[in-house]
Amino acid sequence: MKPFFSALLFFCLFIQPGWTADSQGSKGQKRIINIAADYNYPPYEFSDEAGNPAGYHVELSYAIAEVMGFDVNITMTDWESAYAGLFAGEYDILQGIAYSEERSKYIKYSSPHSIVNQSLFARKDGPKINDINEVNNHSIIVQRASIMHEYLQQFVPKAVIVPVPTHSDALRLLASGKHDFALTANLPSLYLSKELGLSNIEPIAAPVAAQRLGYGALTHNEDLVALFSEGLAILKNTGRQQEIYDKWLGTIGDSKAPWKKLGLYALYTILVLLLILGIIMVWNTLLRKEVEKRSRQLKAHQEQLIQADKMASLGVLVSGVAHEINNPTGLLMLNLPILQSAWEDALPILEQEAVNNPHFQLAGLPYQRIRDEIPFLLDEMQHSTDRIRNIVNDLKDFAREQPDEKHQTVDLNDTVTMAVRLVDKSIRDATDHFRLTLDPNKPCILGNPQRIEQVIINLILNACDALENKNCALAVSTFISLDKENAIMAVEDQGCGIQAENLPRLTDPFYTTKREMGGTGLGLSVSATIIKAHKGRLCFDSTPGQGTTATITFPLHQ
Template sequence: MRIHHCLQSLLLCCLGLIMASTSAAAPDDLIRIGGDHNYPPYEFINEDGQPDGYNTELTRAIAEVMGMNIEIRLDQWDSMRNNLETGQVDALQGMVLSEDRTRTYAFSPPHAIINQSIFARRGEARVADLAELRGKEVIVQNGGILHDYLLQNRVGANLILVDTHADALRLLASGQHDYALVANLPGLYLERELELSNITPVGQPFGAQHYGYSVLKGNEDLLARFSEGLAILKNTGRQQEIYDKWLGPLEQPGWPWAKIGQITAWISAILLVVLGGIVVWNRMLTRQVSRRTEELKLQQQQLIQADKMTSLGILVSGVAHEINNPSSLLLLNLPVVKDAYQDLETILEEYYEKHGDFDMGGLAYSRMRDEVPRMLDDMLAGTHRIRRIVDDLRDFARQGPADLDEMVDLNDVVATAIRLVDNTIRHATDHFEANYGDNLPAFQGNAQRIEQVVINLIVNACQALESSDRSIRVRTLLTPDRKLRLEVRDQGRGIEADDLSRLSDPFFTTRREQGGTGLGLSVSASIVQEHNGNLTYRSQPGKGTVAILTLPLSQGTPTA
């Protein structure tokens, strides 16, 4: 009995050790990302106590495309730098690159450019150079890039260290000390948000430093994942969307942002001249001229296309009417002819058995008896196809909207279209995703007509996929300029650049051998034009296509 109890105790101990070791050895796939808790609009704690800002949204987007499990922690900047060095966080989502910092940290490609500014109380003289700060009391963030710079270059200012940019600006606005050195956009953002009307930048923005993800040296494998995710977001345009959402409003024209933008542009131009010389500057001008020329050509093509579509619509309407009459006659008579031939088959077979083979239509009956039913079936199928093409032609040639007085919910229209083509979607892909924007305002138009457009876009995306492991993503949103937007994004074969401008041309199709008529997108373009909207496409061969439908809000729709 004692032996039995000993064995039982030993077994329990071993089991406990195994479970403990298994728990200890379990892979910790959680990646801890750190950042500043008060550095808007890049990163900050919002009113709900959650991490927010440009850096935070970008990090979550990278985690999504790379399949990473992350946790974002925001705290005082100097504490976060210490946490990175002690291994309490794995990476920082925003750090300015400097030569001194590269000895300790590794950096990703930049996701923003940070300029610095000198703030003072209104009425103070302008500061042209940091050397003018010698002997002055200067407020700066503890552990920030400017703190590092002032120490390394021995500027000779009396440094007043604070935890955040907001603390620096509040202290300056309260009448204490001489200057505050903060990052340009966060300084402008906080000046506006905190309503600090007695302080202002007193020098041109300077620095223009790269700002991106950082890890301790030796952890470059993790950094490579963030760099790859960032590259994907840049290529798909998602990084630009996040940038415009958070940083775009501060770059909008109008006082005081227009003046700030002009100053930043001049500084950037001077830096480019210094770094690249006249050759780089000339290349930039050449690219600008080329881009403007392409825009003018595109506008001209659109005008020509609009005129062509009007003329073609009138022609097509008449052609469709003329084709419809004989095709209706064929659809009526071919089934009768087929029934008549089936009734004759018995008589023809009896004659064949008694008298042998005979000519029928210039060929032997023994051959024609199998061919005639197939020919009749082919003729009937072809006539049905003619009827479908005529129906598409009618849709394309329809002049003016039938009724555009409904108040339409874009999310409802998209959801209905997805239900209608659910079978097509399920046969095309195992990875379909639909994301609907919250509280989208209605637009004035025709729900059924826009539903036809959405169906065409989704079906085209399904037909573009080469295997079911490729994905299709549908998304609705409200753009910053108050327009409704639908995106249908596929990972299909893509479209050649020369063909993109021809997608809305009637009868143009890359699927002629599979039965495509080239009218679906033409009809869609006409419907969108009726609604004063816009239908555009972005594509790369082998990487997929994005179809973008933009619709204006109806007049009188609330904008807030």
């Protein structure tokens, strides 16, 4: 695939520039963004009976355009044409593109709005396998230019790949008796199988991890990705995305997964998943109620800026939401170890049954496979629960009121020294050139030492993340301003730097450049809130490719 990417990139670099001005529209008009979508990928995106764009992704794009103040023109075509059209400059952005490391070299992604599982489909009377590696020397149908097409070419080169334009073509070809397997998205394939009456095929394996779908544009159109990411965040926080999701995906449950043979302990796993789903639904309900409440209050303050209103209402509502989520999260953290222990106690019984019955199955899959995967599923649920707890704690920090805190005299040198000591391992892992410089006059401020320490730790960890190798330097310093009015703390790194247009957004809630690594975008927002409560200022100075300096200024306490 590398020659294909190189050719498209060359075409994009030398043909594309003429498009940018056209997409802006004339002065006074809304910006029009051209989106390409797969016409045969229901219920996510497809052409309806009248030939109009429809589906979850389509309605999501229209909703984002509405809240962000631009227009979209959605073109329904086959995926290969949509993908090639992006590189050729025919389209500005794709609304349902799967993430991969190879694609990320050329494409900027928004945060994911969908997670799609991929499955191997086979005829009911055809060959059966348990793992993707077993398709070697078998003929396997796949959608041309899709993420699974790339996956097979890279990881299963011995498979006989049969590319076709759409999911419907793949399923029809398989059902007609041709070829051995089809590797397609699970939900769209089940949906199409039912619509087309293809009753002789079924999913037999889930060969790869779930794929994250989001908006994707070429790297020079990163501003478009930022627009869609911001719009998606607004829809999530107002509950609008969940309404659209429920409309298109919430009622699709008529799949024929073979759950009848689940035993008692497998049933416990389903109950836990239902509990998590219930928590999500409760969270969305509470969020909608809070948004309605804040909307009524905002009518009395129409003279304020719209963006300022959004941030203020968000800061108030998240504290209540975080509190409500904490209780069910604690229940999950209590029950998951019990469930894991129950599984371990049941293993001897299941092992004996597997000895007596070599074809013993759980959840419609061979027992040996379930035995290997259940521990991973339980671990994933535990890690997800821990992540919910951490996000809730960040939200609580972001929304915490500051005025009632008791302030005391804080030696800035001592606080910085303690913070450096706590993150010493992260510093040593990130750089071999660390320098700590403390003002001998011991600058003091009035404040909460724990909260100040939290801010310093956050800035140092962000600087460590920005360093590309251990030869890059990191420096932390304290000093008193020349006018003897302010105590100043600076964190300087020789990292990758930040683009000038992104500097004003660094302290916006939920804005992050590390979302793929688990970032929530709340760290700097919380830090800015703490500094403001201490009558201080936080500013950033950065040069891309050279580094960033974060400076905190506090009133000096005499």
